Amino acid sequence: MGCCRAAPSVAYTEIVGICAEEEMPMQPDPVDLRAVVEGDGPWLLLLHGFSHDHRYWRWQRGPLASSCRLVLADLRGHGGSPSPIDIAYGPVEHLVDVIRLLDRLGVASAHILGTHTGAGVGLLLALEHPDRVASLILEGAVIPGMPLAPNDAALIRMREIARDRGVVAARASWFEQPFFDGVRREANAAELREIMDEFSGAPWRADAGQSPVPPIVDRLGSLRQPVSLINGADDLTEFLDTARQLERELPHARRYLIPGAGAFPAWERPDAVTPLLLRILEEHD
Template structure:
């Protein structure tokens, strides 16, 4: 599997599939590039898809400097694009990957073509938090946390019809330190006051039944539509 080096020397693993205009795929919190496995072939049929492992997941090392932060994750994506000689890529980020995608579009606007962000949040004053009863089971035993995540990520019917593997429940190879680092990075994300500075044409995707990242008419994204690209 190919690797590149982040600014601090950390090895960043990634893979490439398909051909066409490049598309970066950014996974959710505490998940590797395998987050995209169920739908990767659909994208790879029309795009050269590039899926990095965020530091601490998959084939990427834990950060050499110990720093987990969304801006760092975005800079690591740029290092992967540089390694591949890709000057500009479309970017699709979901959950924490959507936070990273926002930071990438803000900090490195020349590297982003079209931007798609799903089931994510801008953070800051406009963010809506999940109900404490929704997230409480995630701090319990591994079995209880897994059952809670299954309920948050899939409908009961889907779980009955599919026995797995489920690629969105976290990277089982992650260390506890890496998991905590991902959570801190995701929680600290705040692009609320900067949203209008995103110049890439942007599509926001969200589910009305999403309890983990709540959606209401007070959510950030409708208000962000005041920007010309939203």
Template sequence: MSGSVSHVTASDGTRIWYDVLGEGDPLLLFNGQSLDHEMWDGPHAALAGRHRVVRMDFRGTGGSGAPLDQPYTLDLFVDDALAVLDALGIDRAHVYGFSMGGKVAQRFAVRAPERLGALVLGATAPGGPHEVERPRESTLALRRAGTAAGREMIGPLFYSPGWADAHPDTVARVLPRGPLRAQRLHFGASGGHDGWDALPSIQAPTLVVHGEDDELTPVGNAALLAERIPNARLLVLPGLRHGYLHEDEAKATREVLDFLAGHPLGWSADRSR
């Protein structure tokens, strides 16, 4: 489901794809590693029932350009996101980042706090030596996700087997997109993140959401984020894996919408959270 679609040109000339749907306080969505905006299909429409939802494709994925001559970094992704907000004339927005997108959201919160309303960190981690590492086989699945064998491993990491079998279209949307070299650049950008020292400086109201049985990003990372970010709220969804936002879409989206409703963009820094 798409709304108004457009592109903005980043400072280095890369075209960044975005679309907009709905009305209300702006909500910017950040995709997972090597995924494009279609990963939000389902939750996207429900979120747009209350918000002006902006999806964007990070460089290297979807409708965005894929320069391959320089490393990608989370700061570069933040720059691209700010260019999208500027093109839309949005001064402040809520941000919901999933998986690698949650790491980008952390960087956004540190780099541009004046542009941020509330923050939702889904199935993500602090990075660096403090991050609870995923099992080795899960890392191999990510590295091989562009191959047939890797694709077969991704579905069960995101969803319970029965649910994955019943929803093949959703599984297809969480398979890596874009050139293989761009996928590797995304992997490097995510793996290079260490937000530990900066997390206590995040002042935005924050909700940390995670599936209890997530092996791709172990749930211990959610507790670390919630402890490290001042006054953050932790929501662990029992029995769910990395793709909690799809498998229990109704509950996960309702929790996010209720949280954002408690922090309209007119919130004051001295308001109780």
């Protein structure tokens, strides 16, 4: 694969904690994301969804690292990244963190693999900084700034539960939401639940206002990178509708449906998704 600058030919794992020494001229201020870097080849940035962390990609991590230089990031409020409750946790906040991470690693351009929240951040990155993105692979894609009924309503409810009854209660209720129906019926459900049980809950408890999201829908036609849209065939209607909209609006989009999967095919059907990801990345060479 040669559509983005290849990383140095070193195959090893390292943990990155960014220390921002100089102020950036943009707001909001970035936080120092934790990321795991491993593998050898073109850069591939993996962005997890809300309440997960970089371990969401555990089933894809080994195979992808055989041909790509992976950056498995923890978004702010998740995993090993900072989780204060006096900052905002919106798409623009995640965007500036990701840019900071890429800059720290010296990554000029990368393929992006994102799921749900991570997919939205990837889409925003491609529109705001197209030179930083070689291609997009979006699982359960969302459009930042656009309402998404089941997701938005659940987040509001979890925010109330976290404040009234605590984060532990909110985590338990979150895992019972309809978009986890497919996960709960799988043998590996307990492993994802363990990841979610370590979620800080800071985005539910934070009071800081999120930065306004730049207009996206009207600019989708300007995106020139190849975009792969992945959903489970049993995903919620609203997520399938979003994928159809993106397929219509994006000039170079292709949509994939994974049989027997719901909202999180990479976790529910890694046997189908992992080979698909390898094939997509090879096609983007």
